[in-house]
Amino acid sequence: MTRPFSPIRALKLALAGAALALAGLAQAQAVFKITAIPDESPTELARKAAPLVKYLEQKLGTKVEFTPVSDYAAAVEALANKQVDMAWYGGFTFVQASIRSGGKVVPLVQREEDEKFRSVFISADPAIRSLADLRGKTVSFGAQSSTSGHLMPRSFLLQAQIDPDKDFKRVAYSGAHDATIAAVASGKVDAGALNISVWEKFVADKKVDTARVKVIFTTPAYFDYNWTVHSDMPAAQREKIAKAFLDLSPATPEGKEILALQRATRFIPTQASNYKGIETAARSAGLIK
Structure with a gap:
């Protein structure tokens, strides 16, 4: 027996079909x-x-x-x-x-x-050989929220009784690890801190002159x-x-x-x-x- 046409039932079926179609599309x-x-x-x-x-x-x-x-x-x-x-x-x-x-x-x-990640401090100044030599110098970190380009380097400096905000001539923020290397290599800053893996990649790809730019300190692991x-x-x-x-x-x-x-x-x-x-x-x- 054929069920009589019901506008409400037809609407429900249409809406159900549309919902399925939308779910499939989503x-x-x-x-x-x-x-x-x-x-x-x-x-x-x-x-x-x-x-x-x-x-x-x-x-x-x-x-x-x-x-x-x-x-x-x-x-x-x-x-x-x-x-x-x-x-x-x-x-x-x-x-x-x-x-x-x-x-x-x-x-x-x-x-x-x-x-066991690490950061490195680099410099092209032959007179800078240790963290203590950074006093009175311009030093670049990466981004302010960077772990390996700012937080942990700053933390290890503080442990060494060096306060970047008081002991450095100027603190700069390059924004990125590769930019820190460029700033040090070009002489814009005296030294910089960055992610060790980016440094090693630049060295392997010969994108940095290691006769000039050298690692002066490698942090403990974190x-x-x-x-x-x-x-x-x-x-x-x-x-x-x-x-x-x-x-x-x-x-x-x-x-x-x-x-x-x-x-x-x-x-x-x-x-x-x-x-x-x-x-x-x-x-x-x-x-x-």
Whole structure:
């Protein structure tokens, strides 16, 4: 028996169909967005991100998009406000994001190198051979929120009884590690502090004259960079992302390329407690109130 035509039932069916269509469209258009602190030039960040984006698209089964940000603070805000799904942070920006989000960010993985990361102080002045020689000089850090380009170098200076704000002739902020090298090499500043892996990359690529610019101090080790997500992300999604990084291997052409660009031997799991030392250093240096 044929049911009589019902305008209300027809409307309900139409709305249900439209909802299904919209859900399908939303799923098809879903984009997994990632960002990174701008600790190197925009072109270098884009070059490093390209093969990783392609790899994650395969592993996650969705479109992945690298979204650059203007500064470190923007990287913190982007994840805290869920404008991106995942961010590459230094230890200090992770701490800032954790505070900003009320503890609602989770570090998933870090490079093996980030368990024992270091910073270097460099100078082209032959008279500068130690941290003590920096007194009365112009010294450049990277970005103010940089872990390896500012916070930890400042922390180790303070431990050596050297207060940058009182003992240096001038404190400069280059904004990025490669810019710090350029400032020292050009003589704009007497010395600079930066991420050891960027320094080693410049040396390996012969982009810096090591007959002139030399390392005068290498810091003790500390925890640094990680890939972080918002805690509202479902656990299954987090596990899928972490596995994608942990599966990267130099034994495959794809893994070899990505790991080389990320300056990593491999990725390993990490946890928020690893960065308590960074938070303590930031509070001691007056960078977190």
